Amino acid sequence: MYRYRLCPTSLQEAGLLEHCGHARFVWNLAVEQQSWWTPRRGPAPGYLAQARQLTEARAANPWLAAGSQTVQQQALRDFAQAMSNFFAGTHRRPTWRKAGLHEGFRIVGVRRRQWDVRRLSRRTGEVRVPKVGWVRFRWSRPVPEGVKSFRVTRDRAGRWHVAFAAVPDPVPAPGNGQAVGVDRGVAVSAALSTGETSTVAGLTPGEAERLNRLLRCLARAKRGSNRRNRIKAAMARLKAREADRRKDWVEKTSTDLARRFEVIAVEDLDVRAMTRSAKGTIGAPGAGVRHKAGLNRGILANGWGQLAARLEHKAPGRVIRVNPAYTSQTCNPCGHRAPENRESQAVFRCVACGHQAHADVNAARNIRDTAVGRTVAARGALQPEGGAVNREPQSLLLPA
Numbered sequence: 001m002y003r004y005r006l007c008p009t010s011l012q013e014a015g016l017l018e019h020c021g022h023a024r025f026v027w028n029l030a031v032e033q034q035s036w037w038t039p040r041r042g043p044a045p046g047y048l049a050q051a052r053q054l055t056e057a058r059a060a061n062p063w064l065a066a067g068s069q070t071v072q073q074q075a076l077r078d079f080a081q082a083m084s085n086f087f088a089g090t091h092r093r094p095t096w097r098k099a100g101l102h103e104g105f106r107i108v109g110v111r112r113r114q115w116d117v118r119r120l121s122r123r124t125g126e127v128r129v130p131k132v133g134w135v136r137f138r139w140s141r142p143v144p145e146g147v148k149s150f151r152v153t154r155d156r157a158g159r160w161h162v163a164f165a166a167v168p169d170p171v172p173a174p175g176n177g178q179a180v181g182v183d184r185g186v187a188v189s190a191a192l193s194t195g196e197t198s199t200v201a202g203l204t205p206g207e208a209e210r211l212n213r214l215l216r217c218l219a220r221a222k223r224g225s226n227r228r229n230r231i232k233a234a235m236a237r238l239k240a241r242e243a244d245r246r247k248d249w250v251e252k253t254s255t256d257l258a259r260r261f262e263v264i265a266v267e268d269l270d271v272r273a274m275t276r277s278a279k280g281t282i283g284a285p286g287a288g289v290r291h292k293a294g295l296n297r298g299i300l301a302n303g304w305g306q307l308a309a310r311l312e313h314k315a316p317g318r319v320i321r322v323n324p325a326y327t328s329q330t331c332n333p334c335g336h337r338a339p340e341n342r343e344s345q346a347v348f349r350c351v352a353c354g355h356q357a358h359a360d361v362n363a364a365r366n367i368r369d370t371a372v373g374r375t376v377a378a379r380g381a382l383q384p385e386g387g388a389v390n391r392e393p394q395s396l397l398l399p400a
């Protein structure tokens, strides 16, 4: 996603909000319909049936008909996609959208016909939104070619953004035959087998303190008061800043890795499953749920899932997912495996050979070596970083 800050005039803002309202209305209608249907009543209506119903609804409701059909149809298509993601088991069931919380709509279509984008000056661009016209945005980086859709959103702090969807071009492989292991830790966001570590710049201590102060104020503010709304908006701005920094880190780190290494080995962790399990069930909340909830916040804050997804985009076919079992307990030089090896969250000290290392870096080396072991080592093709260059690109990897 290529995201830009959108700067609508107040008149345009009214038009955008109308689109948001229509998209939300149509989406919620689809959610309601879906929940009403049961197996006994037969299959729920699919996209085509819903599209027909939308035409009827537009004929019956002038306010809906006054809106953009493109926006409303797309909301239905997005819902159909969300349902099939749900049935595929990769996403949660689509839920009700609330005003002020999930404000957005998507435009998909032929550029220069349904929509368009152009640059006005060094720092300003414009996107043409159906029924609203040309809306300015901050040209913070070039809009990629081949964009087929964009999404307009309004966050809880009232900021508008436009995001153009384009799968980033793959970064060319460096051609050096080197493999790297990446351990995605909690204390340190990413540790490489090279010994490098990198951390997401979250909130500064000052910002974190301000967030805490706002949280305390919020507890005292009356429900529905202006003061409460102001506090919430200020908190949302801080959280948005944190999210921006995380996104920035994910983009920079994934590009850097794809550029420097032929093969990138990462832990195969289902982040979604991990976050879900912490909640437990009402019947069985389980021990350590509190502790786990804190850990999960850390994991998400560090953007693990985002980094893995970006790596797959930028280095297609060059990312190897490795089973993370024991990677944190095994001594990389001697191979001795024991839980006692992990002296603390940060320090690894082997009880057999005395090897001492940054715990996440040691794990990253195990991840790298597992991946290298799984590649066609017999060809002598793939080496740990610093190894010989003798390879056949793309043919290095065994199917996962």
Ligand SMILES: [Zn+2]
Pocket: 331, 332, 333, 334, 335, 336, 350, 351, 352, 353, 354, 355
């Ligand atoms: Zn050892």
